[in-house]
Amino acid sequence: MRLGSGTFAACCVVIEVLGVALFLRGFFPTPVRSSARTEHQAEPPAPEPSAGASSNWTKLPPPLFRKVVIMLIDGLRDDFVFGSKGVKFMPYTTYLVEKGASHSFVAEAKLPTVTMPRIKALMTGSLPGFIDVVRNLNSPALLEDNVITQAKAAGKRIIFYGDETWVKLFPRHFVEYDGTTSFFVSDYTEVDDNVTRHLDKVLKRGDWDVLILHYLGLDHIGHVSGPSSPLIGHKLREMDSILMKIHTSLLSEERETLVPNLLVLCGDHGMSETGGHGASSVEELNTALILISSAFERKPGDIRRPKHVQQTDLAATLAIGLGLPIPGNSVGSLLFPTVEGRPVREQLRFLHLNAVQLSKLLQENVPSYTKEPGFEQFKMSERLHGNWIRLYLEENNSEVLFNLGAKVRRQYLDALRTLSLSLSRQVAQYDIYSMLVGTVMVLEVLALLLLSIPQALSSEAELEVPLWSPVFSLLFYLMFLVLSALHVIVCTSTESSCYFCGLSWLTAGGVMALISALLCAVGSALAKMFADGKFLSKNPAHPKARWSELDVLILLGTTGHVLSLGASSFIEEEHQTWYFLINTLCLALCHEIYRNCFLRDDCEPQQCSHVEEGFVSPAPALQDRSIRCNMLEPHRVSKGPTSLDTLRGYEKWMVLASPWVILTCCRLLRSLNQTGVQWAHRPDLGHWLTSSDHKAELSVLAALSLILIFALVQRRCSLTSKVAMALGLLGVYCYRAAIGNVLFPWQRDSKDISKGVIEARFVHVFVLGILFTGTKDLLKSQVIAADFTIKTVGLWEIYSGLVLLAALLFRPHNLPVLVFSLFIQTIMTKFIWKPLRHDAAEITIMHYWFGQAFFYFQGNSNSIATVDVSAGFVGLDTYMEVPAMFLTAFATFAGPVLWASHLVSFLSSETSGSALGHACFCYALICSFPVSAYIILVTSLRYHLFIWSVFSPKLLYEGMHILITAAICAFFTAMDQTNTKS
C-alpha cells in the first residue's frame, strides 16, 4: 500500500495515542482498598479486649458531640490562621486557638493537592490515587466507605452548602443542600455569599446533626491574584466573622442542651506562592485544622502549639466524635487530644477501635502483615489493654490502674502511628501488563517511523507501507497466536486487577492483531533496509551524507532533551532546557548567516549579491544533504526593481540583526514568567504586572499588545477577516476590562465586576467567523484548482483565528508572549528561512523547538498547578464539560499549537510539492520520540521518590501533548491532501 508521508505519520501518531492511553490507564493505579465495603455496616464493632474477665461493652461508644459543623475553607494554608495573617485578619480564630476551648493542628495533605481528592481524603481517611486529578472535573459518586455515608446510615441529618463537588460525591446524602460551581475562578464573592446566605436560617433551626460548609472564595483569590494579594485579608476577615457567628450560635444552644457540639475549621489544601495548587511544596501541603468544642476546655496558661498531623486523621476523629464506625479504608489515626477529656476506659476503647480497623486494613493489603512492627505493637497493646480491663473490673488500686492505663495509652498511640505510617506508605500496584502492551505499541510505532525516514523524506514523499503482505504471512499469524496465548495466560493467572484483561475479548484481540501487524511491518521494513544497505554499499557512487552544524545541533538537542527527562530536576526545570536549546539554535543560525554573507562577499562577490537579491541562489554548502534532498522549489519573492538598492542594504542588515533580535525577545519573555520549581519564587515581570498597584501599566501593555497583534496578523488576511480581527481584539480588551483585569482610560475605579460572558461570546463569534472564512477559502481553493493564493489566505485566516482565540484566553500579562511569538515568526520567515533556504525538516524542527519554548514562556510548567483553569470558563455561563476542556487545553498548549499552525501556513505558502508531507512526518517523529522514551523512563523509575510529584504530572502532560500532536498531524494531512489534489 502506498501512502504519503503525512498520512503515514498521522496514522502512526493515532496508534501511538492509543498506546499511550493504554499505558496511562495501567500506570495510574486504582489505590488498594479494603474489600469489606458494603457489608461493613453489618459487621459488629470490635468488642473491648478483656483478658479472662468478661466485659459487657460490645456496642459502639455513644457520640461525643451532639452537633458537628464542618467549615471547610478551600485553600486555607496553615499560616493564614496561625501566621501573621491570621493574627491580623482572623482575631476571633486566633483568640480561640490561643486561649479558647480548641485544639489546633497543622494537617498535612497528600498529593495531589486538588480539591476533590482532598475532600475524599477528609471524609474517607484514605489516600486517593493520582488519577483523581484528571477525574477532578467530573467527580463521580463516592462509593467508598466514608463518614458521610455512615452518618446517613446512622440516621443523622446532614445539610450541605458550598462546592458542588460534594453534591456529586455524595448524591442523596444531604437533607438539604445548595451547591455552587467552583469553575468561575474570577468570582470570589458570590460563591461565598451563596453559602453564607443560608447560615442564619439554619443555625436557628435545630433539625440537623451535621452541617457542612465549603467556602471557595479564598482559593479563587489565590488562583487569580496569589497569596499575598490584599483580597486575601478581606476574605479571611469575612471567614473569621462567619466562624464567630457559628460558634456563638453553637454555644448558646449548648447552654440549653448541655451536650457539647463540635466546630471543625479546616482547609482542603494549601496555596503555593504563586497562588496555584496541585504540587507538593510545603505551602500547598500544610493546611490549618482547628477543632473547637466546649468539651476541650483548658486551664489558663495551657499553651497548645499546633501539632503536625495528617489530613486523613480527621475522618477517624469525626467518626469517633459522631459515634460511628471508622471508615474501612481510613489510614488515619484518631486525633487523641479530642478524647483526652473522657474517662480512661473510653479513651482506650476509642484507641482500640481505631487500631483494630487499621490492622484489618493492613491485613488485607500486606501479605506479610504479621512481620509489620505496627501489627506487633498493636497485638501487645491489645494484651495490655485486656489486663487493664481486668484490673478495672476487679476495681483495683487506682494508682496501679492509672499507671497501667497511661502505659496502654502510650502503646496504642505508638501502634497507631506506626500502622498509619506503614499503610500510607503502601503504594498501589501498577498494572504492569497494560503498561507493557501500551509500551510495545508505542515502541513499534516509533521503530516504524525511524525505519521509514529515508523513504518518507525522499523527494516524492511517499512510502510503501508493508502492511497488507505481512498480514497474510505466516509470521503474523504465529505472532497473533502467541500473543493471544500470552494474554490468556496472563489474565487467568494474575490476581490483581488489570485493565487490559477487563476489556472485551474482541477489543483485546484487535489490539493483539495490531501489535503483531506492526511487528511484521517493522520486520519487513528492517529487511528492506538491509537489502538496500547492501545495495548501496556495493554502489560506491552513492555520496556520503554530510551534516551541517545545524543538523548536528538539532540531533544533539533532541537526544539531550530526551535523556534529560530521566532526572527529576530536569523535568521540573524543563523550560531551562528549551530556552537553552533555542538560544543555541539562534546562535547557530547566526553563525550560518554570517558565514554565508561575509565569506561569500570575500571569495564570490557575484554570488553574494545574488543571495541578497531576493535570495535566489542556492547555498551549496547547506544543501548537500542526500538524505534530506527534497526539492524545495524556490518561491521567488517578488520585489519592485526600483527599490532594490535601498531594500538590499536594509534587508541585509535585517538579516544580520535578526538572530540577535530573536535572542533579545526570548530573553525578555524568559523574565516575564518565572516557572519551574527552583527559581519560581524569583520576582518576574508577570507578578509585577498583575499586582493591583500596576493596573494602569497592565492596561497599557495589554492594549499595546493587542494593537501589535493586529498589526502583525492583518497583513495577509482578507478584508473581512481583517475587520473581524480588529473587532475581536477590541472585544478581548472589553472582556478583560469587564472582569476587572484592565482599565478603560475613562474609567477610574473598577466598581462593577461581571463575568464578562457577553464580551467573551462576542469574541467567540468572531473567532468562529474567521475560522469559517478560512475553511471556506480552503474549500474554494480545492474547487478552483489553480488558485494558489486563496489557499494561502485561507490557511493564514485559520491561523489568525487561533491567534484571536489565544488572545482571548491568555491572561492580560501574557499577551506580550503572543506578540513576540508572532514577531519572531515574522522575522524568521522573512529573514532566516527564506534567505537561508532551510529544508522542510529543519524548519519543522525549529518550529517544534520554538513551540515548546513558548509553552513555557506562557508560564506553564510540568506541574499540574500551573494549568490555568480559569481559561476554560471564558464566555461560558455554566460549566459545560466539553467546551471547558477544549478551551483549557487550547490555552495551555497555545504555544505549540500556534507554532504548528504557522508551520502549515508557512510551508504551504512558501513551497510546493512534498514539503507538507515531510513536515508532518518530522513533526510526528520528533513528538513521538520524547513520549516513547519517557514511557520507558517512567516505567523504570516507578518506585522513585518523586514519582507522584514530578514524573506523573509530566506523564500526563506528555499524554496530552501526543493527543494534540495527533490533531495537528491530522490537520497537516488534510492540508497535504488538498495540496496534492490541487
Add this chain to the structure above:
Amino acid sequence: MDPALFRSSLSVWPSFLLVSAPVLFDYASQRVPRCSHSPWIASQENTMKDTDIKRLLYTHLLCIFSIILSIFIPSFFLENFSILETHLTWLCICSVFVTAVNLLLYLVVKPNASSKRSSLSYKVTRFLKCCIYFLMSCFFFHVIFVLYGAPLIELVLETFLFAVILSTFTTVPCLCLLGPNIKAWLRVFSRNGVTSIWENSLQITTISSFIGTWLGAFPIPLDWERPWQVWPISCTLGATFGYVAGLVISPLWIYWNRKQLTYKNH
C-alpha cells in the same frame, strides 16, 4: 599553607622545566620555512609536519601547565585560596596566566611571521587593536550570557569575569595567531577554511572551549546543592576543562589525521 600542597607543587616545578626546555630549544633552533609552494619532496613535507606537530604539542603542554600553576601558585601568597571559595580570584589569576603564556609563546614561536611591515607604530596600533578586540569580545560574551539567562543586574562581576576567562581561552589565541582580522577569523571557523595546523588546532581548542562552557551549564538546574553549581562556577570549570581537552586533543587529532590533512597555502 598546606604542606602536602606545597610538596606537590614543588614536585611539579621540575617537570615544568623539563617540558619547557625542549620547547624553547626547539623554537630557537629549527625555524623550518613553512610556506613551501613547491611540493618536490614529499618526505620533507612530512618531516615538516611532524616537527610542527611536535612544536604544537609542546606549546599546548605549556598552556595546560600554566592553568595547573594558576591553581597552585596563588596558595603560596594568598590565605584561604581555593578554586571554589575564592573563585573570582582564581578566574583573574588563571586568565592572566593563560594570556601571559600565550603571548610568550607567540613572541617566541611566531607561528605565522608573515607581516612584512614591522615598524614600531604598526606594532603598537596592532597591539592596541588587539586589546580593544579582547575587551569587545568580553562584552560580547557577557551579552550572550545574559541572553542565555544569566541575571541582568545581580552577579554582574561574576558574569563578566566568566566572559573574561572565556575570552582568554578563545579570543586571546585567535588574536595571537590571526591578529585583529575578522575575515580571517570567519575563515578559520568555517568548514574547510583552515590553512595550517596552527589554525586547525586553534579551531579545535576554541570550539572545545565553547562546548565545554555549553556543557558546563547543564548541572545548574540539578537540585544537588553543591558549591560548584553556583553561577558561574560550573560554566567556568566547563570552559577550563573544554580548553584543556582541546589542547590535548588537537595535537593528537592532527597527528592521527596527518595523512589526510592538506592545507592550501596562501
